[in-house]
Amino acid sequence: MHALSLPLASMFGGVDPWIFSFSFITVVVTVWMGFRSAKTSKTASDFFVAGRSVSVGWNASAISGEYLSAASFMGVAGMVMSSGYDALWYPVCYACGYLFLLLFIAGPLRRFGAYTIPDFAEGRFDSPLFRKIAVCFVLFIGFFYTMPQMKGAGTTLAYIFPGMPYWGGVVLVGAVITLNVALGGMKGITLVQAVQYWIKMFAICVPIFVVMSVYGFYGKHLAANDGRDPAALVAGVTAGDEVQRQPLTAKAPADTAWISPFGPLTTKAAKAAGLSDEAAKPYSLLYTYSLIIALVCGTAGLPHILVRFYTNPDGVAAKKTTMWVMILIGVFYVFPPVFGVIGRNLMPELYAATGAKGTDKVVLELPRMVGGLWGSILSGITCAGAFAAFMSTFSGLLVSMTGALAHDVYGRILRPKSTPAERMFMFKVSAVIIGAVAIALGSQVEQLQINFMVGQAFAIAAASYFPLLFMSVWWRGMTMQGAATGMLGGGLAALACTTIINLSDLKVVNLAEFWKANPLLRILCEQPAIWTVPLAIGLMIVVSKLTAVRVPADIRMKMLVLHAPEKLGLKQEYIQEHQTGMGH
């Protein structure tokens, strides 16, 4: 609490008025839009699925706005800066993971017509028990995903208010969003998130074009990283139109490692074990494949993204929305690596710091290079974008977790006979509970990299929800027992691995010597998807075969609802019977 006793002057002393006002406007607009639409959110359907009437364009913008988190806006640039080529797998798989979602899951999932993924889980297998298991995973994945958002909030506010402690930013932003979600629910945040996508797009591309026009374009900056002695370049011996580079600090990876396809990120474990470059390569390949599986399958299993597909009017709209999401997100992801590359050449001093002051803030810091008033304005724009990034993702996560707690735990498990008014009240109470837990967790993770934490949430989703959805949509022989065993087996294995890695990175337990002796184990633990996803699917198949008599009796009708076109009139809203009791 000592920070509170700091004089206010030191907190606000170094504040740049432009950066402050841009960020402040973003926050105020977000809250205002949330409040405004809160007035029109009346029914349960409004709160959970925005009345199922969101059009393709709005929904694609909203999904993109929700998906482009602090990890995309700040983390990708920071990671490209620290690991080079290796880190490109993150933006590419973040964007392209939607293809799996489109090909196998989006259409059928929407046709089933539930409110939440636990709804789908219970409906598909006629099992209230399975709902409970599904709810647990919504919360696991959600909390793992909120931690990096909170880190983004802490980092940005510490940048804007130089005297503010990291946790102060986490508490402030967490409280504002929690209030917003508690008031507006899903309908409230759809509009907010759609607008936030366009804020982020503007905030990432305008400043970088200005920076590039002053300091040289992308290709030139990349060409500068070719292993020559940077000291020679700074000394002014640069030939003609080459980029003026700053000397790299001691902590920065050398050019050869940074530009290598298997660079600092994937060789970390093998390097710690003292293996040579050649001996480390097979490990790097394994790491890369595991990362790809985690991100591609994980995108198709993120509850806060999947829940947005229920806001589409029908299955065809769900598919079209997915394609537009890929285009909107893909265009966005061209820009963060540019920040990383230019940041490496022009601001290598960021390598020296860790936590909130390290490479994760390159997006905020770089536009200031332009200098003077314009530098402040451009930096203000990227700060506003960063606010939009963690606010929209955190709102989305909060809605999906609150939905799980209010709709699934309270409304379906604890008090199935509660009145609509009681459930609406519980939505608000749940939002506050979840928000408080998220703030508490977020204040503990200053030392972890934003992007790495998001990767972990993807790994858990890839091993739990993706196998569940993929198998229950396409294989009619699946039983509840099979689904539950597979999801628990794969999901908990991934959860255990990521927890061990985090505890060891935060130095709570000291495993450095163990990892050094076993680089392969470290990789399988840090990127568990390569074995947990097959494990989950394998368990599902074996256990379902063993319990084949328990396949739901009306399975043919269920499969027909999932796969037949809506025009055949088979669409049955699974949730309809309950909706009458929810105050329509």
Place this chain on the structure above:
Amino acid sequence: MPTPTPHDRVHSEEFLHTLMRRQLKLSIACAAAFLVVLLGLPLANYFAPGLMATRVFGFTLTWLILGVLFFPAVWAISWIFIKRSIWLEEDEVRQVKEGRTE
């Protein structure tokens, strides 16, 4: 023996089987095209590091493919998938309706 009504046809085992098989075949074909590129690139980096390090417009070849060219390729795959998938759905609806007028 009476001809089956459209209702029966929709609810027949055979209809569901064809429905799922056609859509799944399309999805798997599109996924395969995507996976060849996605999983092939690390292999190319592994076995032909020299070629992938060739500079094109300042980018290494591998950086150019992954950072820039990969996105339009995926958009193309998804566009083809959606067109085909909607066509398949319309074809299924047509089949059922024709069954009714017979």
